[in-house]
Amino acid sequence: MPDNIEKKPMPKILLVDDEPDIIELIQYHLEKEGYLVKTAKNGVEGLKVAKSFVPDLILLDVMMPEMDGIEACIELRKDNTLNSTLIAFLTARAEDYSHVAGLDSGADDYITKPIKPRVLLSKIKALLRRSTVNQIIKNDKVSLEINRDKYIVICEGKEFTLPKKEFELLALLFSKPGNVFTREAILAKVWGDDIVVGDRTIDVHIRKLREKIGDVNIKTIKGVGYKLNLNVN
Amino acid sequence: MPDNIEKKPMPKILLVDDEPDIIELIQYHLEKEGYLVKTAKNGVEGLKVAKSFVPDLILLDVMMPEMDGIEACIELRKDNTLNSTLIAFLTARAEDYSHVAGLDSGADDYITKPIKPRVLLSKIKALLRRSTVNQIIKNDKVSLEINRDKYIVICEGKEFTLPKKEFELLALLFSKPGNVFTREAILAKVWGDDIVVGDRTIDVHIRKLREKIGDVNIKTIKGVGYKLNLNVN
DNA sequence: AATGCGTATTAAGTAAATGTTAACTGATTT
DNA sequence: AAATCAGTTAACATTTACTTAATACGCATT
Numbered sequence: 001m002p003d004n005i006e007k008k009p010m011p012k013i014l015l016v017d018d019e020p021d022i023i024e025l026i027q028y029h030l031e032k033e034g035y036l037v038k039t040a041k042n043g044v045e046g047l048k049v050a051k052s053f054v055p056d057l058i059l060l061d062v063m064m065p066e067m068d069g070i071e072a073c074i075e076l077r078k079d080n081t082l083n084s085t086l087i088a089f090l091t092a093r094a095e096d097y098s099h100v101a102g103l104d105s106g107a108d109d110y111i112t113k114p115i116k117p118r119v120l121l122s123k124i125k126a127l128l129r130r131s132t133v134n135q136i137i138k139n140d141k142v143s144l145e146i147n148r149d150k151y152i153v154i155c156e157g158k159e160f161t162l163p164k165k166e167f168e169l170l171a172l173l174f175s176k177p178g179n180v181f182t183r184e185a186i187l188a189k190v191w192g193d194d195i196v197v198g199d200r201t202i203d204v205h206i207r208k209l210r211e212k213i214g215d216v217n218i219k220t221i222k223g224v225g226y227k228l229n230l231n232v233n
Numbered sequence: 234m235p236d237n238i239e240k241k242p243m244p245k246i247l248l249v250d251d252e253p254d255i256i257e258l259i260q261y262h263l264e265k266e267g268y269l270v271k272t273a274k275n276g277v278e279g280l281k282v283a284k285s286f287v288p289d290l291i292l293l294d295v296m297m298p299e300m301d302g303i304e305a306c307i308e309l310r311k312d313n314t315l316n317s318t319l320i321a322f323l324t325a326r327a328e329d330y331s332h333v334a335g336l337d338s339g340a341d342d343y344i345t346k347p348i349k350p351r352v353l354l355s356k357i358k359a360l361l362r363r364s365t366v367n368q369i370i371k372n373d374k375v376s377l378e379i380n381r382d383k384y385i386v387i388c389e390g391k392e393f394t395l396p397k398k399e400f401e402l403l404a405l406l407f408s409k410p411g412n413v414f415t416r417e418a419i420l421a422k423v424w425g426d427d428i429v430v431g432d433r434t435i436d437v438h439i440r441k442l443r444e445k446i447g448d449v450n451i452k453t454i455k456g457v458g459y460k461l462n463l464n465v466n
Numbered sequence: 467a468a469t470g471c472g473t474a475t476t477a478a479g480t481a482a483a484t485g486t487t488a489a490c491t492g493a494t495t496t
Numbered sequence: 497a498a499a500t501c502a503g504t505t506a507a508c509a510t511t512t513a514c515t516t517a518a519t520a521c522g523c524a525t526t
Contacts, residue, residue: 070359071355071359074355074358074359163501163502163503164502164503165502165503166502176382178382178383179382179383180382180383180384197503197504197505198504198505198506199483199484199505200484200485200486200504200505200506201503201504201505202484203483203484203485203486204485204486204487204503204504204505205503206484206485207485207486207487219394220483220484220485221384221394221397222396222397222482222483222484222511222512222513223396223397223482223483223513224384224397225384227383227384396512396513396514397513397514398513398514399513430514430515430516431515431516431517432472432473433473433474433475433515433516433517434514434515434516436473436474436475437474437475437476437514437515437516438514439473439474440474440475440476453472453473453474455471455472455473455522455523455524456471456472
């Protein structure tokens with residue numbers, strides 16, 4: 001491996017599970033891939049470690065004593081330090097509810113037990129890819145890239161330099177394609193909590209985006225919010 | 234500067250306990266969180282209030298004069314209007330039996346005394362969250378998914394983007410498949426309390442749903458309400 | 467068969483949410 | 497100081513969801 005390649009620090013992963021066997025198994029595979037791993041055996045401990053370790057990803061068992069995964073997730077999400085930390089649940093296939101409730105509580109993914117190392121690793125890779133500053137989506141319908149380093153958007157081969165607010169707005173919609181973002185959420189994320197702006201401000205920005213990168217489908221859901229539509233009809 | 238703050242109706246909670254101190258304590262904490270709270274000091278009264286208030290959650294003390302919590306719970310469960318209302322027992326830690334019997338009588342959770350406000354609030358939050366989550370049903374007859382994040386309904390593989398009211402209505406029926414929802418309950422949940430609409434409004438929305446996702450069986454029960462029929466004949 | 471009650475079905479009306487445009491403000495550049 | 501640009505606002509247009517009203521249907525009761 002030549003030296004002139006930028007050395008990216010490997011992602012940090014926090015693993016929270018009460019079963020030592022599971023911990024050992026997963027930790028082994030993760031470290032083999034080069035990830036930096038720390039572990040905790042319950043939600044309370046996990047919370048503590050998370051705050052100092054500031055991992056890129058937290059793997060959280062749903063069923064745990066003391067504080068279960070969902071509770072822990074909710075607590076984790078309250079911590080601004082962990083804003084950009086991904087959370088994935090480990091859950092037995094049977095507990096279907098937890099999968100659902102979990103995603104709602106702010107998790108980014110879930111992984112079902114029994115855990116197959118291959119699957120786990122590829123899922124983790126995919127998750128971490130998503131979180132990197134730059135994001136790309138390419139399918140037969142759409143080609144869109146958001147590059148934070150260069151602060152540009154590449155859409156259908158054309159390059160755009162968007163103003164800050166437009167850029168952030170697009171990036172937000174893009175962060176979870178297909179998901180609806182309420183006006184509230186958009187204001188909170190792009191503008192900030194305290195700032196108060198008029199009713200039409202978001203619309204105008206949406207309009208400018210639509211004008212500039214018309215290829216991408218920004219869909220309005222009246223009374224709910226906006227979303228990026230990637231499975232164009 | 235216009236106040237464009239979205240008004241989300243806060244969940245309604247009915248608190249039934251015979252001890253004024255407990256009532257006061259809990260009520261204080263609940264209202265601080267923004268919940269709409271009503272109280273009753275025994276099962277009989279609780280039943281009466283529940284029917285008109287149509288709360289999202291009922292906190293029910295197990296030990297009460299007149300009518301104890303379990304009896305009350307059984308009665309509450311008979312009322313179709315309260316179909317989608319959650320019920321949680323408040324119980325002293327010792328009375329272990331009540332936990333078992335309680336869940337059997339149709340309760341959704343139990344909370345042990347002495348009550349720690351923090352724990353109570355997080356439990357309540359979790360309970361209420363469960364009811365507004367993404368849901369999937371798949372069996373040999375029907376395949377239906379309600380995805381709140383993407384605000385879509387997937388029925389037999391086909392994707393639908395429903396308007397808000399239709400979406401909420403379907404989601405409500407879907408929250409307890411097979412159960413009947415009275416018109417009052419539907420109005421309370423989907424439209425909200427203050428809003429007054431004509432007699433035919435619900436019908437029209439039901440019709441639109443039937444039109445769009447004909448595969449799913451929305452059954453009318455005359456004089457009672459509507460239900461989602463998933464065990465198609 | 468006639469009545470009455472509750473629901474279904476339309477189409478048309480209304481209100482609410484969003485779209486659009488241009489003009490204004492303040493910051494930054496020239 | 498003029499020009500440019502991002503961001504916001506205000507006024508108005510447009511679109512859609514939602515509601516209503518009028519009428520038809522279905523079923524039970526008599």
